[in-house]
């Protein structure tokens with residue numbers, strides 16, 4: 001496990017007892033691809049900042065016009081708030097753009113809940129301290145049925161998610177390696193840099 | 209217990225495995241491009257380190273480049289800055305860059321194979337999901353995010369968990385007018401856009417074996433559209449013949465040695481797959497998509513599904529997709545008016561694709577109100593097309609041959625489809641806004657796209673092909 005903390009860049013809101021509590025913003029669509037999360041024309045940046053304002057750009061504004069907000073899109077509805085995004089099945093499919101995870105984080109979300117995540121998105125989220133929580137289809141539907149004041153509790157330590165108003169709870173999976181990274185704010189690169197001798201040994205053995 | 213093709217390559221590249229965690233996977237080749245690399249270079253610079261093995265990294269500029277007047281400075285400022293950042297970063301870190309103006313420039317997944325950089329048994333990554341394309345050579349190749357790009361640049365390794373194994377077998381002889389793009393769109397229509405999530409997918413069977421390398425690449429390219437971690441095809445003589453003599457292919461004694469090694473790369477008879485699917489090639493018609501994910505495809509003679517005929521899982525998405533597409537449930541797709549035809553992208557922009565289109569359109573003219581863009585995948589493809597006179601065929605047909613790049617595949621550069629317009633496209637994604645805000649994309653094969661270019665509407669290309677015995681046309685116009 002990485003011990004070099006100097007370069008670590010993830011702060012951890014998931015630490016401590018009681019779990020991470022927040023209201024949530026529901027986007028009840030399936031197969032939300034990363035082109036929806038952040039359209040390609042906004043990928044021209046050379047830093048990780050500022051993508052949040054274009055999160056779900058084409059679902060937020062009519063005809064790409066910021067003065068014409070689409071009233072029924074949840075991110076535009078003042079009654080929804082919180083640091084948890086709840087979305088339909090197969091979230092984050094499509095392009096590998098990490099800009100999707102950056103946009104979600106930059107817009108203030110630390111957890112995404114869905115009943116299925118695309119592989120690359122899941123890794124990208126975890127690498128940026130955004131926790132993907134995969135729940136059953138039934139549990140996801142239960143969350144969508146709650147009103148906008150409901151809070152969810154995500155307890156990473158115990159790997160559980162709770163609908164606070166009803167007490168319904170489900171556990172979720174995460175590799176123990178990733179869990180430790182998230183709880184402690186470790187970074188994969190620190191770890192890999194620390195095993196450089198192993199990597200060089202491998203290269204010598206395989207004649208690279 | 210035997211091993212799968214994937215497992216043979218995977219095991220050879222494990223540096224170590226973390227207890228209860230992922231494995232450290234060694235990466236042989238790392239492709240980078242201008243869009244997903246700048247933040248990774250910044251990360252390295254912040255850590256005060258250099259790219260560990262610059263010789264194993266190859267760079268190109270493709271996503272964000274114009275496809276006209278590439279000799280002029282890029283007009284759009286942010287795009288120009290991104291391309292300039294790549295030039296600067298590659299120079300500082302000693303990385304070979306095939307940038308604009310270079311004879312090898314092109315779409316990253318086109319140039320790797322055509323230069324012989326992509327080889328069987330390798331692990332290959334790139335900050336782009338269609339890295340799965342390279343799996344057609346019997347390599348483990350997959351897309352990664354920018355943090356992982358930084359990881360590979362810093363350590364030549366990645367942390368990865370081993371995926372599950374799936375094999376998709378396609379057996380039989382293809383019908384006339386049916387090409388590899390139709391095979392993969394057909395598979396997608398059967399297993400959906402998330403049907404292979406969490407799996408490494410091996411494509412096998414007699415119909416796959418009969419395909420050329422370029423046709424195989426089209427299939428592996430779209431394995432990510434099923435959610436697959438990667439797609440692979442076991443290498444064979446077709447693979448070796450393709451690689452032999454290419455710029456970076458092994459030479460002389462090294463070639464024989466490599467070929468022997470590569471010949472061991474196949475799934476053993478008793479290898480175990482977690483999931484196996486069988487498809488009869490003869491069921492496949494020319495395919496087209498009607499919706500907003502690549503799994504929403506049908507045979508060209510079929511009607512668009514209705515909420516009654518579609519399975520439960522897809523019901524909620526259907527109405528939303530059709531509203532976006534401006535199409536009606538239960539209606540025929542054939543005859544749908546088309547405004548743009550885009551033949552290009554890492555799925556179908558190779559020389560065989562261009563040859564297939566040229567041999568079909570020779571002597572024909574495009575429909576008056578259709579705009580047709582042909583975008584070669586690389587400078588080498590472009591040069592070859594010109595050498596063969598394919599450019600003249602396109603010119604006479606009224607098609608515009610542009611310069612290499614991702615172009616209208618992703619609506620990032622200047623090439624966008626206007627809102628509300630219908631584009632039949634040989635690319636791989638029909639997501640909302642993918643080709644430009646509000647653009648409506650119908651995915652199809654180069655042959656089906658070419659047919660629409662001539663008629664101006666969605667057309668069953670078989671009606672335009674001379675009658676021949678079954679299978680023969682697939683050979684004439686396919687990639688064989």
Ligand code: SF4
Pocket residue numbers: 270271315316317336338553554555613614617618635636
């Ligand atoms: S052609 Fe399209 S899919 Fe392929 S790398 Fe470029 S943007 Fe991605």
